[in-house]
Amino acid sequence: MPVYTLTQRALTLGTTSYVNDVTEFPLEPVNHNGWVTQIGKIVGGMTVHAMPEQPDHRYLSVRGLMVPETVFRREDIVPLGLQDLHVTAIELSENVGLWPLLKTTHDAAIIENVCESLLRHGPAENVVVSYYPYHIHLVSEQLPGLVYVVYVAVDDRTVYVSEPMVSSQWLKVEGAFAEWVVNK
Numbered sequence: 001m002p003v004y005t006l007t008q009r010a011l012t013l014g015t016t017s018y019v020n021d022v023t024e025f026p027l028e029p030v031n032h033n034g035w036v037t038q039i040g041k042i043v044g045g046m047t048v049h050a051m052p053e054q055p056d057h058r059y060l061s062v063r064g065l066m067v068p069e070t071v072f073r074r075e076d077i078v079p080l081g082l083q084d085l086h087v088t089a090i091e092l093s094e095n096v097g098l099w100p101l102l103k104t105t106h107d108a109a110i111i112e113n114v115c116e117s118l119l120r121h122g123p124a125e126n127v128v129v130s131y132y133p134y135h136i137h138l139v140s141e142q143l144p145g146l147v148y149v150v151y152v153a154v155d156d157r158t159v160y161v162s163e164p165m166v167s168s169q170w171l172k173v174e175g176a177f178a179e180w181v182v183n184k
Helices: 108-120 176-182
Strands: 003-006 010-013 016-019 027-029 037-042 046-050 059-064 067-074 087-094 101-105 134-140 146-155 158-162 171-173
Touching: 027 059, 027 067, 037 059, 087 108, 087 146, 087 176, 108 134, 108 158, 108 171, 108 176, 146 176, 158 176
Parallel strands: 003 037
Antiparallel strands: 003 010, 010 016, 016 067, 027 146, 037 046, 046 059, 059 067, 087 101, 087 134, 134 146, 146 158, 158 171
């Protein structure tokens, strides 16, 4: 099995390098419970995995004991932020066990509502959230095998969202998305 070199922000095998920066932070493999294929290892016990939906290995994930799974983008691939994605579905999961899927929607109004709320970035609410009971996966064909993760908190039927990179900043969401979340 090939041995990759890992630095703080780069994963390298031979002349091929992968990077991890702000745009990759909210990304997770779709099948992160053992369904992705191990294609390499890193000295120290970490493993490198590929998504079966990406035969050209545009993105890889790195796993390790007591280390959150981290997604790396091949450095020749243009980074995709939320503003670049065409989201086609939202999956709502609950923060228990292995994050069971509660429901999925393809409703364009719900998708547009939450994406616009995240992109407008403010103002952040003065909400203290020590536990977020849900998260959503934003699904896009532009990221095969990956999802864009957003944290979700509900306080007395008021819905807040936060991206993992800024989990201390909660944005209030009203409208179609909020109704969809609270009406589980």
